[in-house]
Amino acid sequence: MKDTSNKKKPGSGWLSVVTDYGPLLVFFLTYRWFAPADHSSVMEIAAVVKGTLAFMAASVVALGISKWRLGRISPMLWFSTALIVGFGALTVFFGDPVFVQLKPTIIYAIFGVALLIGWWRGRALLKILLEAAFEGLSNEGWLKLSRNWGVFFLFLAALNEALRWNLDFGSWLAAKLWVFLPLSFLFTFAQIPMLLRHGLSSEATDEAVSEEPPTGG
Numbered sequence: 001m002k003d004t005s006n007k008k009k010p011g012s013g014w015l016s017v018v019t020d021y022g023p024l025l026v027f028f029l030t031y032r033w034f035a036p037a038d039h040s041s042v043m044e045i046a047a048v049v050k051g052t053l054a055f056m057a058a059s060v061v062a063l064g065i066s067k068w069r070l071g072r073i074s075p076m077l078w079f080s081t082a083l084i085v086g087f088g089a090l091t092v093f094f095g096d097p098v099f100v101q102l103k104p105t106i107i108y109a110i111f112g113v114a115l116l117i118g119w120w121r122g123r124a125l126l127k128i129l130l131e132a133a134f135e136g137l138s139n140e141g142w143l144k145l146s147r148n149w150g151v152f153f154l155f156l157a158a159l160n161e162a163l164r165w166n167l168d169f170g171s172w173l174a175a176k177l178w179v180f181l182p183l184s185f186l187f188t189f190a191q192i193p194m195l196l197r198h199g200l201s202s203e204a205t206d207e208a209v210s211e212e213p214p215t216g217g
Contacts, residue, residue: 019066019077021181023058023084028173030054035170048097048169055100056088076111076129083107101164101172104180105157112153119147134200141198145191152187156180 031051036043059081066073083103090099118125124142126149137145163175192200 019062020080023055023062024176026058027051027055028177031170031173044169045095045097048100049092049095051173052088052091052097052100056085059084074129080107097169098164101160101169104176105160105164108153108157108160112150112157115146115150115153119143119150134195136199137195138199141195141200144194144198148191148194156183 028051031047034043034047034050036047063073063077063081066077083106087099087103087106091097115125122143124139124146126146127139127142134141159180163172163179167175
């Protein structure tokens, strides 16, 4: 009988990226479809509400896809989806986009602080959250990766607040795709040399990119 214990679960890899960022793309496209030319009108709020409802629905669908194709739902995806649904419900109920705009700041800040506290105490929390996904990576490598992501998450929290205060909702939402997404991928690729120096196998570099913590927010 063949040993299948080390086989990669079906649909892993880039599907993880799709489940993280797919709902954000749905939010963006739905908002753009319904957004009026006059950003100060009541129709602007209606577009935000419709986009938020689509965002919430797509996030729940992403949970189902993750369970179906990957056989698991990561703790970070559970947490992110819970906040999307919670803050999305507040946005719909009050008709105020500030709630959905605050959600990424809260996610980034909580993850950043948690990872840095774990690193300070000698515990690589990212290893737990990613379920030890990177083959061969030493404990020192996990600690450094947790520290680096912790700092990066805090940077994203500060950036999200700066953009929230200085941009209208449509521009802020566009920045989530065209600023945060490229920054996240660039940061992830920048970690690979460090990971390789700390035992990550060269065959696992694709996994190291696709298994990044969710920053789609």
